[in-house]
Amino acid sequence: MELEATLAERAYQAILKGLFERSIPVGTPLSQAELIRTLGITAQPLRDALRTLENEGLVVISARSGIRFIRADLELSRSTYQFRSLIERQGARSLAESGDAAMIAALADDHRALLGRLEQGAWGPDEEATLGSLEERLHTSLIAALRNPLIEITARRLKNYVTLVRLDWLTTRPLAIRTVNEHLQILEACVARDADAAEAALVNHFQLALQRLIRMI
Secondary structure (H helix, E strand, C coil): CHHHHHHHHHHHHHHHHHHHCCCCCCCCCECHHHHHHHHCCCHHHHHHHHHHHHHCCCEEEECCCEEEECCCCHHHHHHHHHHHHHHHHHHHHHHHHHCCHHHHHHHHHHHHHHHHHHHCCCCCHHHHHHHHHHHHHHHHHHHHCCCCHHHHHHHHHHHHHHHHHCCCCCCCHHHHHHHHHHHHHHHHHHHCCCHHHHHHHHHHHHHHHHHHHHHHC
């Protein structure tokens, strides 16, 4: 059973990787044989992984039309950001109230360092990778501040939705500057131990991010 679970998890991760790297098309009916051939996995782990993804709402399986991975639309984008906001706004409060001061300050400093580079005109793969890393660190910290393993599990799954709805997200230097500034508003409120301001900054960040995403759909 343990081996089967491991194989199913590997198949699950392989499917997600295929979706995120676009080797598996979204919105297009596929057969099980096509997925086996594309991913190089065997049938049973694939079926197990597809059941998990179906339960998570990422795939629709039909006897007639085959396997279809959902395409991110307005409804999914709104639902994803609404759910993130519900979880992380409390995380922002917790981080402000009891988060590690040195960690918060270091994360804020790293944001300021990137902001300085961006404001001087830098924008390329290094800056984009740094922005992605900072975003991961910030949102991971917000979830970790809640100290709830069930929320952490949910957040890891939710991250798949976030990646999916942002597949066509085009980050530019002005957008990166706005994002970093929004992050800094959250972090500076946490540094000041102002839970109300941290929560408000988090909600504002997600509202603006959703607006930007909707314009790209």
